[in-house]
Amino acid sequence: MDAPTPDARAMPTITYGPPIAMLAEVTHRCPLSCPYCSNPIELTKRDGELPTEVWVDVFRQAAELGVLQMHLSGGEPASRRDLEDLVTACREYDLYSNLITSGIGLTEKRLAGLQERGLDHVQLSLQGVDAEMADLIGGYKGGYSRKMDVGKWTTALDLPLTLNAVVHEKNIDRLPEMIDLAVTIGARRLEVATVQFHGWADKNRAALMPTREQAKLCGQRVAEARERLKGTLVIDYVPADHHADYPKPCMGGWGSTGLNVVPDGRVMPCHAAHTIPHLVFDNVKERPLAEIWEHSSAFNAYRGFDWMQEPCRSCDRKTRDFGGCRCQAMAMAGDAAATDPVCIKSPLHAKMQAMAQADAQSDGELTYRVMPK
């Protein structure tokens, strides 16, 4: 370690290198209105979105900073007419480009054009295994059928395809069919991600929270399918942490591996960080990305271990799970520096599990994501 500089005491312990991945939420516009959307409740309108040239410059800065993978997301990134230019910029700066899409807004021709411009990978969302379920959750009639077309076009073009299935109380039992679908359509990867209950999803806890039994069966099925489909389909799994005993290592540690730029240019350590009200986010319109990564107060707020309270501070798991999810701590403990209530050592653990169980056993109307007028 270097000798401490005069202001070192005010600085957190440096435990991070350059970011590996950037999530570019290029728009909040989306034809779908999934009730668990990870976008904030207060969505940015079209006129608040960064223009093409600013995104392109941010991509250049990201590549210089050390970002290897650029995840083009939204909203629906295909809602932007300049998606082609954004993909071109990724290739120009030698960034691996990943299109995270609902499929709506893509045609076979547009997809082939994106591939020509250097698109590396397509991640297609899956709301269900039939039109009835998928269109109910997505709130968009005809969405499922279009999605299946997009999946087929993608694999026919020899673009690698990942299906991203968000699972919850209403569709988690149909996981075997989702796995079959992924194999049939020729996806190389399947992400099975249990709904994370922030933002919009938090409004839908009663409708979407899986039961402990459902979550357990899902985990067993994933393990079985991974073994059976080795070399055919890779499965990534985000379990239902409300039914777990230890928290997930959220973001691999706050501000350690990735950053998220939202449509209006603010830079966040994760896509739910806006739920922590006291954080102040710097904007790429006002500050270079490298400076934001290193000095932004929001990024430094929970970096390393110095911010931790007990029981995290003296816990030997802290280097593995980093105290869990800051946004979940904020939501349940009212303090983003508290232990994630998912952890069995949290004083709120029992309360959180009881709430999750109550939500799992009740049902409710779906509250869909809506754009402001």
Place this chain on the structure above:
Amino acid sequence: MIPENDIPRLLSGCRTKYDKVRGNWVLLAPERAIKLDDIGAAILAETDGVRSLGGILDVLAEKYNAPRDQISGDVVKFLESLRDRRMLEVS
């Protein structure tokens, strides 16, 4: 096992790149960036979709002046791990 006559090939969407910021080679793949050590980088540099496994072993043995039998196990293990992760195919 991979027979020596078979040809390994990185799948579409999987490519290597020299990471100037960190000073090492990486394999970029869907949702993954894998840091390559010198051996991994050397193997993938010869995995061009034309050479057979046997051909790759010949080149590596010659280039690094290493006994072919000794490196064979590591090379196959590495390629198989990429195949299991759907980043490489063998034909």
